Amino acid sequence: METAVRNNTDESRYELLVDGEEVAGFVEYRDKGDDVELTHTEIDPSHEGEGLGSQLARAVLDNLRNQGSTVIPSCRFINGYMKKHPEYAELVPQQQRAEFGLQ
Numbered sequence: 001m002e003t004a005v006r007n008n009t010d011e012s013r014y015e016l017l018v019d020g021e022e023v024a025g026f027v028e029y030r031d032k033g034d035d036v037e038l039t040h041t042e043i044d045p046s047h048e049g050e051g052l053g054s055q056l057a058r059a060v061l062d063n064l065r066n067q068g069s070t071v072i073p074s075c076r077f078i079n080g081y082m083k084k085h086p087e088y089a090e091l092v093p094q095q096q097r098a099e100f101g102l103q
Helices: 052-067 076-084 086-091
Strands: 003-008 013-018 022-032 035-043 070-073
Touching (some): 003 052, 013 052, 035 076, 052 076, 052 086, 070 086
Parallel strands (some): 035 070
Antiparallel strands (some): 013 022, 022 035
């Protein structure tokens, strides 16, 4: 199974594509200038348990890091992913890390 992540700016969401076309999941966001608020993550039920949520979270956070954006992890899934992978905590503004349980 080949996967790719694209930023669908028209829908304000990052989409995880499986085998080139099928949207298997997405992360919705609000662009707030330098900050990007990640608001909701969803994986199609037919793809649950395949690790695609983690793959999508990692790709989105890496993309935002490369853009120099800061992240507001309002989505519980993204926030939980960041807690398990503290190397991403630096993406959240220092003054807001405690609010999201990040160090």
